[in-house]
Amino acid sequence: MHETSIALEILKTSETVLAQHGGSRILRVKVAVGELSAVEPELLRYAWEAVTVGGPAEGSRLEVDFLPARQFCPTCGPVARAPGAWVPLCLSCGAPLLVEGGNELDLVQVEFEVDGEKP
Amino acid sequence: MSPTADVRAQILEANRQAAEALRTRFLQEKTLVVNLISSPGSGKTTLLEATLARLSGKLKTAVLVGDIATERDADRIRKLGLPAYQILTGGACHLDARQVQGALEKAGFGALDILFIENVGNLICPTSYDLGEDFKVVLLSLTEGDDKPFKYPAIFARASVALLTKVDLLGIVDFDVEAVERQIRTLNPHGEILRVSAKTGEGMEAWCRKLEHALVAKRA
Ligand SMILES: [Zn+2]
Numbered sequence: 001m002h003e004t005s006i007a008l009e010i011l012k013t014s015e016t017v018l019a020q021h022g023g024s025r026i027l028r029v030k031v032a033v034g035e036l037s038a039v040e041p042e043l044l045r046y047a048w049e050a051v052t053v054g055g056p057a058e059g060s061r062l063e064v065d066f067l068p069a070r071q072f073c074p075t076c077g078p079v080a081r082a083p084g085a086w087v088p089l090c091l092s093c094g095a096p097l098l099v100e101g102g103n104e105l106d107l108v109q110v111e112f113e114v115d116g117e118k119p
Numbered sequence: 120m121s122p123t124a125d126v127r128a129q130i131l132e133a134n135r136q137a138a139e140a141l142r143t144r145f146l147q148e149k150t151l152v153v154n155l156i157s158s159p160g161s162g163k164t165t166l167l168e169a170t171l172a173r174l175s176g177k178l179k180t181a182v183l184v185g186d187i188a189t190e191r192d193a194d195r196i197r198k199l200g201l202p203a204y205q206i207l208t209g210g211a212c213h214l215d216a217r218q219v220q221g222a223l224e225k226a227g228f229g230a231l232d233i234l235f236i237e238n239v240g241n242l243i244c245p246t247s248y249d250l251g252e253d254f255k256v257v258l259l260s261l262t263e264g265d266d267k268p269f270k271y272p273a274i275f276a277r278a279s280v281a282l283l284t285k286v287d288l289l290g291i292v293d294f295d296v297e298a299v300e301r302q303i304r305t306l307n308p309h310g311e312i313l314r315v316s317a318k319t320g321e322g323m324e325a326w327c328r329k330l331e332h333a334l335v336a337k338r339a
Pocket of ligand 1: 073074075076077090091092093094
């Protein structure tokens with residue numbers, strides 16, 4: 001389960017962002033996770049709870065923006081499908097489908113508190 | 120409303136930088152680097168033994184083996200008289216670029232033609248970590264079931280070579296090779312698919328030729 005290593009990387013960067021802005025506590029962190037990034041959002045949230053204990057991000061919320069990969073038919077265009085369901089061939093013309101996107105693994109936003117200021 | 124900072128940073132930025140440093144180094148040293156990824160038991164070590172045996176005498180090769188806790192796989196390679204170094208990940212299910220940097224310092228392989236990185240047996244976690252390699256190879260053995268590519272699309276989409284291993288079992292085990300190849304092509308239309316058997320030697324020549332061509336291309 002590499003979600004723990006990834007949660008630790010998110011924490012490290014978030015703490016740097018917090019320090020840069022003179023914040024005291026992290027309230028919410030937003031990440032973008034692509035469908036093909038091999039990261040499980042649910043496991044990432046559990047890992048986040050575990051790695052933030054005892055630090056400035058303890059009790060904070062990890063918001064995961066899950067981005068689907070897109071499948072395209074070279075002749076018919078975009079193909080609708082359920083998340084995780086990979087369609088090998090175009091249902092209309094039988095052509096092998098192509099895949100685009102879904103590899104995102106980004107830290108997007110950090111919401112924090114500054115000591116002495118009312119939120 | 121609390122203050123928020125918009126960040127837009129790659130989560131694996133530290134790994135990306137380490138991988139970039141490795142890539143530069145491998146380019147200077149003109150070493151081709153191949154990252155092998157598969158589930159446990161797909162025959163990675165056996166394939167490597169057969170590959171190294173074929174390349175030895177022609178090319179200078181070495182292997183970095185990632186394992187959670189044992190030295191067994193590296194020992195098998197060393198028995199062939201070839202340099203191997205085991206990276207014990209201490210429980211982690213993947214290798215990262217910093218571990219590779221550290222291992223290369225300790226292993227002291229010298230100038231190499233091809234460095235193989237045998238990643239930890241796992242089709243998910245190693246997928247996210249760039250190790251500065253020239254390309255990833257995913258192995259899928261005929262004993263694993265023929266629905267794997269769609270179950271683990273990320274690695275099949277990212278590996279530029281898919282090796283179907285243990286093809287000597289074709290017709291013995293229930294495995295629809297054509298269906299699997301179609302799945303892989305869907306996920307990665309530009310990737311190469313090779314059928315190999317380390318046991319009978321089938322496909323091994325094509326695989327070794329592929330490696331030699333990639334090395335020549337890198338040095339061109
Ligand atoms: Zn179509």
